[in-house]
Amino acid sequence: MHLSPHDHQWVVVHTRQSPWFLGMFDGLMVMPLSEYGTSHTALVQWPPTTYFNSHRHDGSEEIFVVEGVFSDEYGRYRQGSWIRSPHLSQHQPFSAEGCLILVKTVHLLI
Secondary structure, eight states: OOSOTTOOOOOOOOTTTSOOEEOSSTTOEEEEEEEETTEEEEEEEEOTTEEOOOEEOSEEEEEEEEEEEEEETTEEEETTOEEEEOTTOEEOOEESSOEEEEEEEEEOOO
16 A cells, blocks of 8 residues: 555645755665655655665565666566565665655665
């Protein structure tokens, strides 16, 4: 489910006006959209030739490709693709062409 049934806060983000922040790697730009409990949703802009470290998910991650091509060792995901990475899955994402993705992560409470 995209939104928790317990999250009753109305949030509106004007993505053409909201600020972008530096991401975890040079060139990555992040626009936070929403946060509830352990769930975080953001837009992430990847410039061409961005390669991310291999990592394991502590919880799940969902990605929707808004523009460009997002890739990992399992495939190339063009605009309109949706990828779901379950808890403890691992991958090494990159974007040769550059892309804009919508990312939702849900971290597990331990």
